[in-house]
Amino acid sequence: MTFARHDPIDDLDTLPLMPAWVTSARPETFEDVAFLSGAALNHLHVVLGHKEVPQALLRDRLALRAAEACMGFAGRPERAGALRDALHFLRPGDLPGPAGETYHRWRCAVERPATLKSLHRALPEFDPDTIAIWLDGHGAGQGGPVARAAAVLETIMTDVPRAEGAALILADAALAQALGWEHLVPLLALGLKRADLRKQGEALRLACHCAVTASASETVRLSLELTRTAARLKAVAPKLRAKGADDAVEIFLNRDAVAASALPLPGRSARRLCDRLVDLGAVRELTGRDTFRLYGV
Template sequence: MTFARLDHISDLDTLQRMPAWVTSARAETLEDVAFLSGAALNHLHVVLGRAEVPQALLRDRLALSAAAACVAFSGRPEREAELRDAVHLLRPGDLPGPTGETCLAWRRAVERPVSIKALGRALPAFEPGQIATWLDAGKGAPVTRAAMVLEAVLREAPRAEVAALILAEAALPQTFGWDHLLPLLAAGLKRADLRKHGDDLRLACHRALVLSAVDAVRLSVDLARRAAHLKAVAPKLRAKGAGDAVKMFLTRDAVAPSALPLPDRAARRLCDRLVDLGAVRELTGRDTFRLYGV
């Protein structure tokens, strides 16, 4: 079983290589860039179809990248490390603050299959009817639809950049046949792109997706390898509740020991053991208030 799993990961490593012409071609026209983004997205679609890829973990990590991009768009200095802290070190009754809210919105958007109800949970400031109307603004091919949704939201709510990007991302699974939202646009767009319209915005979206698809393929393969190693060492863990803890690591970008289904001291020992086995990493570099992830 172990050798077969490693063979599958080796195959996935080979599949990781995006065709060189996708990333090296100098495309200027909308038609040419659309062709490249279609090729990149098709390659990503094939990789995502592999069972070895930990889908929930991938979505959660891409959600963090999307949230960091949105925070940067707003002019705030926080990056991914600060966003992790804002979400995972919250105590009962604490408010997450603006950056934490952005991160939570993206995490909620990717947690459940795409639906108006799920998007309303991620964007509670907007009525379900308004969300549905904005999504219906998108017509045509996948990226064109996403750009139209993005433009429609920002036309009516110019400051609602997080909502606009989440709903634009939600327009992609509708046409790709994906169950869940996979954040790709936000991390690839520039702040100035959000003020573009029509063909200029579609061109920016296509370019963003070429870059993001390449990164998502690379991340998918890396997480598949890491997840396989975590599953391989899981039988060595003797702590009661270790199996449930492993499942959490396989679905979340970061985990605080206090969130694990073990007593506090046992949770910290388990995290240290997993680090020693090379199955998870400590993400903060701190001696206290640590976070761990695959």
């Protein structure tokens, strides 16, 4: 696999920034709020369609943030570093625990197209028929994208009050499907507050519109950041001489965090490659530790 050289500044110049009026406006009516969320989603749609945006990496990073938010909703706040450790350093036969399980679910949800099969894979405790009813029944298939997502969220929180994570995954899936996106993009979990999950009707729809506006703006900012860092990694890839380096670079371009042991190289070679990428400014060491390290762009 060969990577072309990219100028990070040129890549960023081709990605449109979120208009300031979307994030700075102070809406006074429900219609104002809905208009702003629609504008934010439309802009995000344009950015996500850009070929230079590392889509899988973006979704994986957002999955981490969504898992972090869900742990807070459950009253068990876990920072990003603890969530990464809970999943990346599992030994065969170990159970991930609540934090690792939550993170695993979000990663499964964003990894593949948001089909009924992949959603069941992320949420195996619910049978596919139940998931389908939640996504399409009780008025969830009616109205605009945010209204549909709010209807799914309200239905699940009514049926299974403690299933916050599943409700948010399926609400984001409904949002993605309504927008014509192939993959689920975590947005609602990043913008909603714990108290919002207990709201109903118009109050919940209002909270979802506000959450989408804030999350879409942050996702656009993150897209720009990851486009720049991914371009830097692609630019240094030709300098790497290790056998399997191209495949290793591809892994970094798709995952939020990578352990050296997950790379397709022998242990010592994998560690040397990670150190080389850090020295070149292409990846960061994420843990600050001398052992059990994780790396990411």
